[in-house]
Amino acid sequence: MEKQAKRPPRGTRKRDVPLTEAGIYAAALRLIDADGVEALTMRKLATELDANPMSLYHHVPNKEAVLRGVARTVGAQFRTVPLEGGTPWQERIRLLATDFRTLAHRHPNLMAYSFSHQPDFIQPDDPFWTALTAIVAAAGVPESQAPEIAALLVAFVIGVLSAELNGALAQWANLKPSPPGPDEDEADFTDRASPDQDRMFRLAMDTLIAGLENRLATAREGRSAGH
CATH class of the missing domain: 1.10.10.60 (Homeodomain-like)
Known part of the structure; x- marks a missing residue:
């Protein structure tokens, strides 16, 4: 019986498809x-x-x-659901952040690395940044302040996602100001149930949006008082 030729090991065989x-x-x-x-x-x-x-x-x-x-x-894979023109900016920013979070959880290893090691991860022509700057404009942020506000929004969302991906958010949510009581051993104290991350992210977005709403309202009142 004729012996079959041995198959070359991976990495030494000739590729049928050129590298790209x-x-x-x-x-x-x-x-x-x-x-x-x-x-x-x-x-x-x-x-x-x-x-x-x-x-x-x-x-x-x-x-x-x-x-x-x-x-x-x-x-480049980032996609967000298009909303009607009359959708409040608050809902648009919440959806944008949620869609960005979905992408982060799809590739958590890469995204956690990019957040901490690649400050140029987000580029001016990225779909995420383009959508975010449009929302900032729709919210009524003055054009002179738009880049700074957009940058801070990105930093906030990425900070929350980074803490979520590396487990810090769950750990911090269980921190208590005092050590365990006499009827609670150390294992029970440090091994509490993880918080609902979806709920935590919604809370973070509510906090972010409330802060921006307050800033915009204060700016409007200042302009009115100036007149």
Whole structure:
């Protein structure tokens, strides 16, 4: 009986499909979703693509470039439900933040990394930023203040999501000002049930919106008093 030829190991076989940047980013995202950013290496990426590791460098110079490409790819996936023109800005900003949160939970490993390591993760032409600046304008924020207000809104939402993704929000929600009582042991005190994260996020958005409403109302009163 004729022996079958041994199959070459992954990473040494000739690819039927040429490497592309899009294909590299897609493969990297699969690895990041499965094992995290720290576990991603160019060698593992080449194995995932059935490619020679050196061939990757014809398309991307290093791991950091791969991560930036993956972040741009995921950022371009952001979609928010279009609302009617008469929808209050409060509802629009709540929906925008919720849709952004959905994307963060779809790729938590990448998004947590991007939030903390890639300050340019959000670009001026990103769908999220475009929608946010339109909402800020609709809320009545003066044009001169719009960039700062939009930046602060992003910082607030990303801060909440970062704490949610890394587990800090659940831990902080269980902090108490005093140690456990005589009838409560330390394990019970530190292992309380996790808070409802959906409810916590809604509370965060309510707080954010209330703050912006108050600021806008104060500004209107100031302008009226000036007249």
